[in-house]
Amino acid sequence: MVLNAYTAAQITATEKPHLAAGAPLMARAAHALAVEAARMLRHRPSGAYGADVVVLAGAGNNGGDALHAGALLRARGARVTAVLTGSEAHEEGLAALRGAGGFVLTLSEAGAQEGARAAAGADLIIDGMLGTGGRGGLREAPAELVRRIQESTGRNTEHRSAGGWARPLVLACDVPSGLDATTGAVAGPVLAADATVTFIGIKTGLLATPKPSLVGRIRCADLGIGADLPAPALREAEDEDFPRYWSVPVEGDQKYSRGVLGTVAGSDQYPGAGLMCVHAAVRAGAGMVRFVGGDALASALAVSTPEAVRSEHVGAHRVQAWAVGSGATDRAQQAQVEQALDAGVPVLADAAAIEMLAHRAADGDPAPAHVLLTPHAGELAQALEWVARLAPERGERLVRAAREAGLPEDEEVQTSPSRTQIEAAPFVWVRAAREALGGTLLLKGTTTLVAAPDGTVWAHRGNSAWLSTAGSGDTLSGILGAGLAAHRARVEAGRAEGADGEWAGVAAAGLLVQRGISTAAPGPVPPTVAAERIPEVLGRLADGQ
Ligand SMILES: NC(=O)C1=CN([C@@H]2O[C@H](COP(=O)(O)OP(=O)(O)OC[C@H]3O[C@@H](n4cnc5c(N)ncnc54)[C@H](O)[C@@H]3O)[C@@H](O)[C@H]2O)[C@H](O)CC1
């Protein structure tokens, strides 16, 4: 089932009338948190009974949830110590914990070392320092506390072993503290969680963060008011959703109704990108692949991918979509890329094509919805720099859009964002950049995001880290190009609408194929290996397995 996620503002607006009506939301949140804590402690012979639990409680309601959960665990026989990390603490929560027989340490009195010693020796830490009210990262004493816990538990490493970390387990209350609930940006130290229990709806930051390993397993407790949530700001497709978004063959299909993909990828000088793109498109089930390119590319393809057919130039034959840009380094190929962008059918635009589209956007001609741009952060920074340089007022609009999308007021942006800024807050920049460039924007990264013109954004996580190799992007171009062509063919046959948001859905489904091929077996996945795995992985997804 597609996961839906909501910004902190959407969640706050949803809970407001219920809080006004006196609904016991905090009690429900605390209960959900305590249930998950007890589940995590099940590996202990006596479960929660006798377990050492440390609650890190900040000044706000997030701390309140955690303190109440601590009181519930105390009632189940756990030894519970609260470390108060703010200048004050949630009064009722604190009273409940004290009343249940919990211990309380105040960080400002006990000091970070004492707090860290208690936390590092626990069976379970509940992180209730900051929730949706958190602004920026943890600072000063709580930041120092987390650093010390990381040092003594080894949780500061980027790598977690297959079995996760040993004791103490960490359960994040609503969001890991220091990870922005809306944008997922991480400032300062964050205690990596084994699980996050999030309330009312999943927060967008949990799915869109560039550091998904900090979040752990996500559980959502809707506190009885999930039905009141608005349309989600972010979605994430699961494998079982694939057949809904990817056009799989039906009885009576032939090569043209399956979708013909044209490619302008690779060049005589750099045939590799073209080979990988075409190779992947053929294996991803395109009805036919027609490539445009020079003689050297044609000879290489004749050997590596004899299924592909040469086309003299864009416009020589009818195709349902184009995949253009990767490795298209020479003039002749680039002129063909420009033609393909004007062909009026869906286009997968990579590398050189992204730069062309940035120039067009700066000239006041943003791409239509069926153009799918696929930059990584560096390419997007470059494209946005073009826009800001050539059309300063568009650059200003870009930064305003980023602020509206959650970029903090105190974060300085020159004329356009740097690669690092984009990498730190992809959910902010993918939406702002899509406004600036037009089209459907797929921003590649540890977490890949796809923004559609209708406001839908898709998140994608879980690719194997081995996938970050040269050529992975060309393989993805081929897969997504085949998907666009098949979908366009379906639209032509009157079996899909071709609405603005559909192309992002195709991209989200194509990313499931990419994840599948990267995780089908352990170890490296160079593009040739990845491409060989496409038919089986795609077939399994299409069959809903
Ligand atoms: N409203 C409810 O009844 C429910 C809320 N739930 C939980 O509440 C939090 C949101 O609570 P809120 O009090 O609005 O904010 P926080 O607890 O996240 O933190 C606010 C607190 O911290 C200070 N602060 C902000 N940024 C920082 C920082 N970088 N460093 C230090 N301190 C900071 C700020 O001034 C406040 O004092 C939500 O996440 C839920 O966990 C439940 O959903 C139940 C219903």
Ligand SMILES: [K+]
């Ligand atoms: K938290």
